[in-house]
Amino acid sequence: MKHIAREVALYTAAMGVAFAVDLAVLAALVELAAVPYLAAAAAGFVAGGLVAYLLSVRFIFRFRRVQDRSLEAATFVALGLIGLVVNLGGMWLGVEMLGLHYLLAKIAAAGLSFVTNYGLRRLTLFTQFTDPQAGQH
Numbered sequence: 001m002k003h004i005a006r007e008v009a010l011y012t013a014a015m016g017v018a019f020a021v022d023l024a025v026l027a028a029l030v031e032l033a034a035v036p037y038l039a040a041a042a043a044g045f046v047a048g049g050l051v052a053y054l055l056s057v058r059f060i061f062r063f064r065r066v067q068d069r070s071l072e073a074a075t076f077v078a079l080g081l082i083g084l085v086v087n088l089g090g091m092w093l094g095v096e097m098l099g100l101h102y103l104l105a106k107i108a109a110a111g112l113s114f115v116t117n118y119g120l121r122r123l124t125l126f127t128q129f130t131d132p133q134a135g136q137h
Contacts (some may be wrong), residue, residue, distance in 0.1 A: 007060060011118055016056035019110055022048030026106060037102040041091050042084060044115075049080045052117075061126035075125060083117040
């Protein structure tokens with residue numbers, strides 16, 4: 001249990017860094033380049049996702065189920081696409097339905113995608129399932 005608490009704390013810190021990148025890209029594209037907020041949010045999410053992957057495999061998850069790093073990265077990104085859908089859906093709901101500023105909607109949507117991505121990535125890529133029969137003769 002102590003291992004999980006440490007992992008969640010590190011993941012939370014790493015996602016804070018990734019979120020800062022995500023938010024910076026989003027704001028820069030919307031404010032400086034006049035990119036529509038959902039397109040800019042997708043670009044920011046991808047940039048943050050890259051940071052999240054690099055920090056996750058370097059500092060957070062000790063066990064890595066997939067040995068092929070290209071396959072692992074592709075799976076990480078594919079799972080991130082689910083988080084992207086959650087993120088964009090949350091942003092759209094916040095902006096279009098609730099009338100929130102796009103950055104406020106992003107903060108709320110990020111919370112939803114954080115939980116989604118952590119759960120999916122940990123379960124799929126970074127959990128070692130043990131055979132209860134292993135070691136018994």
